[in-house]
Amino acid sequence: MGNENDVKTLREMAGLVTPMALRVAVTLGLPDRLRAGGAAAVDHLAEELGVDPGALELLLGHLTTLGIVERVGDGYRTTGFGANLCADAGTGLHNLLHQDTAAGRADLAFVDLLHSVRTGEPAYPLRYGQGFWADLDEQPHLREAFDRQMTWRIRQRVPKFVDAVDWARFGLIVDVGGGPGDLLAAVLAAHPDVRGHLVDLEVGPARQNLGDRAEVTQGSFFDPLPAGGDAYLLFDILHDWDDDSAGRILGRCAEAMPASARLVVVEGIRGVGAATEMDLIMLVHFGGRERSVEELTKLAEPHGLTLGGVTEVPGDHSVLEFRKHPI
16 A cells, blocks of 8 residues: 555646646636635626636635635635736736636647657647647737747846857847747847847737847748848747757758858757756647757757757756858
């Protein structure tokens, strides 16, 4: 018979009740409603939200146990702890847990993790009928949520990425798949003599974020890229793709790079700070993976790219710099 505490711990680790209760609470807007609107009775709240009052009371009961809400008279209100789930809390949790944002929607595909482990393929298309990126292309609110998530993820780490590379060496930096351009904007702000060129399928946020020292081009990193840059930047791009697709992206960078240019790859590196949880997220969401330095080096070699150096950034990312060599 197993150790009682171990069994309890494993049961708590495996339970789906609490994670789903939190996600449903955020999706219904309960933390925001019960903070801004004050305490509310179950019947009134159920009518307002269009949900079953008996089921809502069961949900609120568990949220009370978790400390997310508290009883006040005949109603419930959000606690200080639960306020971390509010949309304006600045924690990123609302965007990660809401079931109609890019991340919250994608995480529900984890119910089909077994499919991904059996096949090596993402579970997202099994649940939604098409891949993650196709969904973002068709649903602008998911793209907007994804950009918010990326901005939140790197917001406090941007200064570390700016410091990790001698960006002043490069007259023109081509940010490939740069999204809203937060990192490129910070690099340009720190280095007045550097210019930028961002390429992404969605360019609206980048045009708002970048000044007149950066050109913005709508396009895919699977298509030919602007030639003649001094540095090509791939920030959190390769881990979203399988080896074949990641190799195609590297190939497009290599063909656009002059002989003297550098490819700067910023990624979480498996075995060097990247959480094992991210391995499974990349697999289930995209069919991608976190890679080791050796795997990234091997992936780059057929495209005439040689690893020049690796700089570990405090946190969970590293910067790999590649140069061109004759194939």
